[in-house]
Amino acid sequence: MAALLIPRRNRGMRTRLGCLSHKSDSYNDFTAILPDKPNRALKRLSTEEASRWADSFDVLLSHKYGLAAFRAFLKTEFSEENLEFWLACEDFKKTRSAAKVASKAQRIFEEFIDVQAPREVNIDFQTRELTRRNMQEPSLSCFDQAQGKVHSLMEKDSYPRFLRSKIYTDLLSQTQRRLS
Numbered sequence: 001m002a003a004l005l006i007p008r009r010n011r012g013m014r015t016r017l018g019c020l021s022h023k024s025d026s027y028n029d030f031t032a033i034l035p036d037k038p039n040r041a042l043k044r045l046s047t048e049e050a051s052r053w054a055d056s057f058d059v060l061l062s063h064k065y066g067l068a069a070f071r072a073f074l075k076t077e078f079s080e081e082n083l084e085f086w087l088a089c090e091d092f093k094k095t096r097s098a099a100k101v102a103s104k105a106q107r108i109f110e111e112f113i114d115v116q117a118p119r120e121v122n123i124d125f126q127t128r129e130l131t132r133r134n135m136q137e138p139s140l141s142c143f144d145q146a147q148g149k150v151h152s153l154m155e156k157d158s159y160p161r162f163l164r165s166k167i168y169t170d171l172l173s174q175t176q177r178r179l180s
Helices: 002-020 027-032 037-046 048-050 057-062 062-077 080-092 098-113 123-135 144-164 166-180
Strands: none
Touching: 048 062, 048 166, 057 062, 057 144, 062 080, 062 144, 062 166, 080 098, 080 144, 098 123, 123 144, 144 166
C-alpha cells in the first residue's frame, strides 16, 4: 500500500513545483478551473453578475463562478489555503453527525491551523491557541474565530487585488464582448 502512495505523492509534488515556475494571472487560468465547461459557463455568466462581485466579498464567495475566479486568482498568489480553509469551515459547520465532528475538526486543524501544517493559514498566535484549546472539546463553532480572521484577511487584502487582477478584468471584458 505504501508503495502505491509514493508515486502519487511525487506526481503531486512535481505538479506543485511546476506551478512555481509559472505564476500567471490570466483569464485562461480561470477558465481552466471553472466548475462547468468554460464556454458553456461563460455563456451563462452575465456582465451584471460578474460586476456584482465587486459589490462585496460575500457576494463574490456566494457565486459559483465568482468563487472559481477568486480561487484561480489566489492560486496565482500562492495563497489558496486561506480560501480552502474558509470553505472547509463552511462545510464543517454543516456536519450533522456528532460522531464525525471530532474527526473532521482534527483534519481541519492538522491541515490548516497547526504550526507547520501543510497548508497553514496566516493567523495570530492568540487565535491559533484559542483554536487549539477549542480542539479539546470540538464543536461546530471551534473554528469560528480563526475562520473570521481568515475571512477578514482575504476581504481586506486579497479581494481588492482580485478586483484589479487580469483574471477579473479579462473576465468582465469577455462577458461584455459577448453582448456586442
